[in-house]
Amino acid sequence: MSQHIPSISNFSLSDPNKYSVENLRSEEMIISLGPQHPSTHGVLRLEVVSDGEVVVDVVPHLGFLHRCFEKHAESLPFNQIIPYVDRLDYLASMNCEHAYVMGVEKMLNLEGKLPKRIEYIRVLVAELNRIASHFVAIGTYGMDIGAYTPFLWLMRDREHIQRLLEWLSGARMLYNYIWVGGLFYDLPEGFEQKVAELVPLIKTTIKEVKTLVEENAIFIKRTANIGVLDRDLAISYGCTGPVLRGSGLAFDLRKVDAYSVYPELEFIVPTGKGLVGTVGDCWDRNHVRVLECEESLGIIEQCIDKLLGEHKRTPEFKPQEMVPKKIRPAAMDMYVRAENPKGELGFFIRTDGRSDIPQRLKVRACSFHHLSVLPTLSRGAYLADLVAIVGSLDLVMGEVDR
Amino acid sequence: MNYQPSDFLPIFVQLAAAMGFIVFTMIVTHILGPRRSTKLKDEAFECGIESQGDARTPISIKYFLVAILFVLFDIEIVFMYPWAVNFKQLSWTGFWEMAVFMGLLLAGFVYVIKKGILKWEK
Amino acid sequence: MEPTNTLFMAKAVIILVVFAITLGVAAYSTYFERKIAAFMQDRVGPDRAGPFGILQPLADAVKMFMKEDFIPSHANKWLFIMGPCLSMLTALMTSAVIPFGDTVTVAGVTFDLQGIDVNIGILWVFGIVSLGVYGILIGGWASNNKYALLGGIRAASQNISYELAMGLSIIAILMFSGSLSTKTIVEAQQNGHWNIFYQPLGFIIFIVCAFAECNRTPFDLPECETELIGGYHTEYSSMKLGFYLFAEYINMFISGAVMATLFFGGYDYPGYEFVANKLGETPAAFIGAGALIGKALFFVFVFMWVRWTLPRFRYDQLMNLGWTGLIPLSIYNVLVTGIGILSGQPIIAGIAGFVLLILGLIIYDQLTVKKKIA
Numbered sequence: 001m002s003q004h005i006p007s008i009s010n011f012s013l014s015d016p017n018k019y020s021v022e023n024l025r026s027e028e029m030i031i032s033l034g035p036q037h038p039s040t041h042g043v044l045r046l047e048v049v050s051d052g053e054v055v056v057d058v059v060p061h062l063g064f065l066h067r068c069f070e071k072h073a074e075s076l077p078f079n080q081i082i083p084y085v086d087r088l089d090y091l092a093s094m095n096c097e098h099a100y101v102m103g104v105e106k107m108l109n110l111e112g113k114l115p116k117r118i119e120y121i122r123v124l125v126a127e128l129n130r131i132a133s134h135f136v137a138i139g140t141y142g143m144d145i146g147a148y149t150p151f152l153w154l155m156r157d158r159e160h161i162q163r164l165l166e167w168l169s170g171a172r173m174l175y176n177y178i179w180v181g182g183l184f185y186d187l188p189e190g191f192e193q194k195v196a197e198l199v200p201l202i203k204t205t206i207k208e209v210k211t212l213v214e215e216n217a218i219f220i221k222r223t224a225n226i227g228v229l230d231r232d233l234a235i236s237y238g239c240t241g242p243v244l245r246g247s248g249l250a251f252d253l254r255k256v257d258a259y260s261v262y263p264e265l266e267f268i269v270p271t272g273k274g275l276v277g278t279v280g281d282c283w284d285r286n287h288v289r290v291l292e293c294e295e296s297l298g299i300i301e302q303c304i305d306k307l308l309g310e311h312k313r314t315p316e317f318k319p320q321e322m323v324p325k326k327i328r329p330a331a332m333d334m335y336v337r338a339e340n341p342k343g344e345l346g347f348f349i350r351t352d353g354r355s356d357i358p359q360r361l362k363v364r365a366c367s368f369h370h371l372s373v374l375p376t377l378s379r380g381a382y383l384a385d386l387v388a389i390v391g392s393l394d395l396v397m398g399e400v401d402r
Numbered sequence: 403m404n405y406q407p408s409d410f411l412p413i414f415v416q417l418a419a420a421m422g423f424i425v426f427t428m429i430v431t432h433i434l435g436p437r438r439s440t441k442l443k444d445e446a447f448e449c450g451i452e453s454q455g456d457a458r459t460p461i462s463i464k465y466f467l468v469a470i471l472f473v474l475f476d477i478e479i480v481f482m483y484p485w486a487v488n489f490k491q492l493s494w495t496g497f498w499e500m501a502v503f504m505g506l507l508l509a510g511f512v513y514v515i516k517k518g519i520l521k522w523e524k
Numbered sequence: 525m526e527p528t529n530t531l532f533m534a535k536a537v538i539i540l541v542v543f544a545i546t547l548g549v550a551a552y553s554t555y556f557e558r559k560i561a562a563f564m565q566d567r568v569g570p571d572r573a574g575p576f577g578i579l580q581p582l583a584d585a586v587k588m589f590m591k592e593d594f595i596p597s598h599a600n601k602w603l604f605i606m607g608p609c610l611s612m613l614t615a616l617m618t619s620a621v622i623p624f625g626d627t628v629t630v631a632g633v634t635f636d637l638q639g640i641d642v643n644i645g646i647l648w649v650f651g652i653v654s655l656g657v658y659g660i661l662i663g664g665w666a667s668n669n670k671y672a673l674l675g676g677i678r679a680a681s682q683n684i685s686y687e688l689a690m691g692l693s694i695i696a697i698l699m700f701s702g703s704l705s706t707k708t709i710v711e712a713q714q715n716g717h718w719n720i721f722y723q724p725l726g727f728i729i730f731i732v733c734a735f736a737e738c739n740r741t742p743f744d745l746p747e748c749e750t751e752l753i754g755g756y757h758t759e760y761s762s763m764k765l766g767f768y769l770f771a772e773y774i775n776m777f778i779s780g781a782v783m784a785t786l787f788f789g790g791y792d793y794p795g796y797e798f799v800a801n802k803l804g805e806t807p808a809a810f811i812g813a814g815a816l817i818g819k820a821l822f823f824v825f826v827f828m829w830v831r832w833t834l835p836r837f838r839y840d841q842l843m844n845l846g847w848t849g850l851i852p853l854s855i856y857n858v859l860v861t862g863i864g865i866l867s868g869q870p871i872i873a874g875i876a877g878f879v880l881l882i883l884g885l886i887i888y889d890q891l892t893v894k895k896k897i898a
Contacts, residue, residue, distance in 0.1 A: 021455035036450040039750040052462025053839045144750050146836030152565035218835045384838040387750045409642045412535035420616035431763035435593040446669045457673040465677045472684040479691045486698035497862045520843050
């Protein structure tokens, strides 16, 4: 192999050993936030150089949750990769599965040939999972700022969603429900009705969270005009999802790529408008997530209508009918992307056409890109702002480290 | 009402009770608890990472400026206590005198704030 | 010599009873804090130890005692032990000057339901409370841990900053009473002339400062877990940690009692005269003691209520609020009170403060984003 391996010196910008006690200036201090720290949401380690309350620089250290996903995938058949995909963004497994499965189906030329009911069910569960994921993000963000109560309220209602998905798939977080060419099972009887019952409940919770957290004067003081991410900067760092939309660009792959049945559904793409501060501040990013929950509820309601009406349950419907026995796509390079709760989740898959395992599977993880913007955002901010900025980026380490 | 220094005597009962409670608790917890020291347990907590340097470093001067300011202003405020207690006897004269004093105090106060003593950004 | 001796014994008994009440209330505050938090958060809360989890504080105490009493070798051993002890000592020493009730006669001895009635009453509270910060600072520094150090330093600068505004807000009260004795302050408020009506602004300043002095949310920066893990008590374990936490609850109760004394008439309650005429002075005074404790407990509840509702400030915002917000406000309050008293209409101060508060609320409502968000 004649691959060009860049020399280590090219990476000096992200040198993990940039700071040591010897090369600090007077009054500066190295503080580690993480890997075991309540506000890094997982096993992220932030090496903070601080001057009293002010952050001089942040060096993120990754790899505490590295599980060799991409290497594992090179030795597994396509359908067996799905459970590993679940563990990327473990807060939104359905969305991860949806993206990956779409890619494999595209390679098998199954795209658009599946029954509509399957597509609607996929969108329904993905949107349910999106709400669950955003609830964790909003709740833990409140906790980062110091409000503990909204976190438990949101966890309580996320529990309902998880129960529903457990009923559906048998697992609470890592579902393995969406299969290549179909689904694990049809929805359980009465699932649609239960979801319809849940929607108003979640609407109330979102309203409560808006009044308790978003409109709170202290919360606004802590998040408005903090960690302002310029739109151009966001684009150049490859930010997507609520982080990019918080910076004011209505970029949503559900609209841009219009995959699955999203073109048939009505929803708007909320963007940050700088209601309480500058466009692209922490408050905007959080607000976009709250608004997206409401949009997802709308999508869920439309899906339920379709699933009870046009594409209702029939005895003939078999969700595993089109699941291929052997998945062996032709030799090709394929990049597939989908709108995850946290941003654009992309899979690059290379196949050689001779085996039923991918030759290479590379994940474009949105959290990874969002993490890369963190040092730029937090230089010169307060120590407490750093926590607010990390929370607003909504990182999931399962995805960053893979 | 006459106040005597002996009014303070019962405070020693409280001091004894508090001291007794604290010393007793400290000794009991020292005796009851197990003692299993390990090298890792002995390290300073730094989120599971080996600490870089210890906490015996110079800390930002900003914290101490607040302390110095406090000493200044607290002494000024202490002057107001005897005035407040005798406020009704001192009447308007005392009021205006204190208003002037507060004016001076506020002038100094505005000066330090304008100087940016509470600002962390450079 | 004989009557002085009996009086001293009576005072000693009062002090010990108050001491026991303080410890009991603080212990059960931990239980009720968890229960109230659970209620607000749709949870059950502690329910395993005894019926409704009522024995939880006991179980906690046993747990604290049985934990390893660990002193890191890199810490300064004696300072490390001294920190929590000092915190606890200062917390336990303040209750002496709080007047729990009027004169009672028990077994032929007539005395006041108050540990010590001294002419510096309220200054005693302030003196002891400001010593409390040493406990935190010493503990934070002795741990030789960066989080603890930052927590300790934050605590020190926060506590001293809010002490200024607190001291200033008291001055207006002293102008009414003309005495530093807590007993005199309470007596000046009898028959419903509570200071809160004349000093709404002073009360608001005082309660905000009390939150800051007790290191409670929204001012719990010294121990805020999202930045500093445990803050100044990161390295502490067993009963030494317990002392820090316990001291916080004692301080909450004491500051509640001080607030009741200064602003809410102390042991006064509606119908005090009537009860005193019907049942006699002694039962009325004991009911008054109950009323005071009730008021103090209400403030403890407010402390908890706020903790589970509000997020916390950032360090510089906290400093700005203390220095540029509360100090000018309390000076304004002192001046207005002075004008009110000297012109013979003390209610002026109350009205002026109240108007300012309403104005502030209206301005806040205009500036606030509620309309924009909705």
